[in-house]
Amino acid sequence: RKEVEQDPGPFNVPEGATVAFNCTYSNSASQSFFWYRQDCRKEPKLLMSVYSSGNEDGRFTAQLNRASQYISLLIRDSKLSDSATYLCVVNGGDSSASKIIFGSGTRLSIRP
């Protein structure tokens, strides 16, 4: 099983649609979870941290299910500017807490 697994997409949705991404991770000891976005040939940028209680930031909602080792990201009312690759990121757990592991990313393309 991959350490962090994501559906690679691409997701091609119309502007205004709601889109959901899923991610699973293999290390049950992982402590920190994030969604980053990466534009073409640019650095990853933090979108949001993911907490057990779930968290929302405007149009974005992230959920964490520790029992199932599953993370999700929901984007509502999608904008053209949301087109990017979304990276699920998990830290390495107690023995390697400073190592973060990236998923391969899910490509999202918003069409007018």
Place this chain on the structure above:
Amino acid sequence: EPEVTQTPSHQVTQMGQEVILRCVPISNHLYFYWYRQILGQKVEFLVSFYNNEISEKSEIFDDQFSVERPDGSNFTLKIRSTKLEDSAMYFCASSLEHTDTQYFGPGTRLTVL
């Protein structure tokens, strides 16, 4: 807003040469990292650095690689005897604590000919 900076933005070198990639992490951050991303592939962890020593490294980070914090602001990645397969984007990142958000620099694109 403070940010991580990296120089150069693009480095072209001949196979077998040594390169040094430079990074200036966010000033109050304590943990520093290097990642690489081969074109079309995922971001891969190379090494983390804290308190002037390596805290973790991946299997990619072999004897060809070394890191250094030569002064209070710079953090460098040295690649000795570069190979064609070292061509990639190299990202530096920093964080306040080891489980905190890591902030990435804009990257250095390394091309080995």
